[in-house]
Amino acid sequence: MTDTTQFSMRIEEELLRLIDEKAEEEYKNRTELIKEAVLNYLKDKSEKERLKRIGAELWLKGELTDTELKKALSDEEVKDLAFGKKWVEEAVNEIRS
Amino acid sequence: MKFAADTGALLSLACSDVFELIVKHHTFAATDEVIKELKQFALYEDLLGRKAKEVQKTIEIEKPLQLLPLNIEAAELSIFSLGKENKYIILTDDAHAARIAQERIKLQTKPSFFVFILMYNQKRLSKEQLIHNINLVAKQRKWMTGSLYEYAQKLIETI
Numbered sequence: 001m002t003d004t005t006q007f008s009m010r011i012e013e014e015l016l017r018l019i020d021e022k023a024e025e026e027y028k029n030r031t032e033l034i035k036e037a038v039l040n041y042l043k044d045k046s047e048k049e050r051l052k053r054i055g056a057e058l059w060l061k062g063e064l065t066d067t068e069l070k071k072a073l074s075d076e077e078v079k080d081l082a083f084g085k086k087w088v089e090e091a092v093n094e095i096r097s
Numbered sequence: 098m099k100f101a102a103d104t105g106a107l108l109s110l111a112c113s114d115v116f117e118l119i120v121k122h123h124t125f126a127a128t129d130e131v132i133k134e135l136k137q138f139a140l141y142e143d144l145l146g147r148k149a150k151e152v153q154k155t156i157e158i159e160k161p162l163q164l165l166p167l168n169i170e171a172a173e174l175s176i177f178s179l180g181k182e183n184k185y186i187i188l189t190d191d192a193h194a195a196r197i198a199q200e201r202i203k204l205q206t207k208p209s210f211f212v213f214i215l216m217y218n219q220k221r222l223s224k225e226q227l228i229h230n231i232n233l234v235a236k237q238r239k240w241m242t243g244s245l246y247e248y249a250q251k252l253i254e255t256i
Contacts, residue, residue: 053240060248076193077241083199084192084208084245091211092252096218 056081098215099124101180103173104134105242106188106209107156111148112237113230115222119212120155122221126185127156128175144237159183167201169194177204188212190242210234210249228253 023033055072058064059081070078102110102125110116127135138149161178169177173194180187187206189195198204210231216222222230228250235246 049240053244056240056244057247060244061251080192080196080241081244083196084241085248087192087195087206088208088245088249089252091208091214092249092256094211094218095214095253095256 052077060085098122099126099183099185100188100212101126101159101176101183101185102131102156102188102209103127103176103191103194104131104138105190105238107131107135107152108138108145108148109190109209109234109238109242109246110188110212111152112144112234113213114233115213115216115226115230116151118221119216122216122219123212125156126159126179126183128160128172128179129158130172130175131156132158134172165198165202165204167194167198169197177206180206186211190238190245192241192245208245208249210246224253 019030019033023030026033028036052072055064055069059066059069066078069081073081100123104127107125107127110119113119132153135149135153138145139153140146159179161175161182163178163182164174165178165181167174167177170191173189173191176189177187177194177198179185181204187204188209188211189206190209192208195206195208198206213222213227213230217224217227231246231250231253235243235250237243238246
């Protein structure tokens with residue numbers, strides 16, 4: 001079994017009540033419910049990042065249009081990636097063969 | 098050669114298998130803000146945590162006299178300011194901060210793999226080592242840095 005550690009956190013009474021109600025409904029304890037929620041959140045974030053990476057890689061290869069890229073990335077991320085492309089190309093151009 | 102490097106850049110370089118060789122030939126300056134971030138990483142016993150501990154032993158801590166007028170994260174701001182003041186090469190893998198710095202004050206920064214390129218130009222790394230290490234770092238970093246590193250790797254393969 002994985003080692004666990006203990007920490008304390010401050011939370012609003014109202015939110016705690018909602019957590020406890022949901023936990024009771026699902027025959028779980030408070031800790032189990034919070035852990036499950038956090039794990040689902042992290043899984044969701046990780047999946048979104050995986051899709052962003054696929055989108056970015058396809059765009060960098062020229063296999064995705066700007067319009068298609070904008071469906072996966074925010075406006076700022078699109079600007080950062082476009083800057084990053086030139087930034088990387090400039091660095092690679094400094095290679096002396 | 099001396100670099101001012103932010104947390105992400107230092108961790109990227111530390112994830113390569115030539116970090117010891119790099120620090121033998123180049124010097125890295127970082128700020129208290131970067132050290133604070135490295136200490137946060139070092140709290141965990143995972144790969145980045147171990148690399149964060151290693152990195153702290155190799156850097157020189159310096160402080161910029163003045164901070165640049167840029168709306169970016171504190172650690173990047175301190176590194177960009179330090180690098181500009183002392184004419185160090187500024188290393189970051191934060192494409193957002195690098196873009197803002199270039200757009201607002203025309204400050205030039207380099208992605209961290211630029212150090213591998215320098216090492217290759219100095220004939221301290223072979224082309225295979227250059228590609229292998231960029232690939233190694235691409236796998237460890239988050240989506241934007243990872244995809245840019247992979248793009249760099251593909252460009253280098255065609256040279």
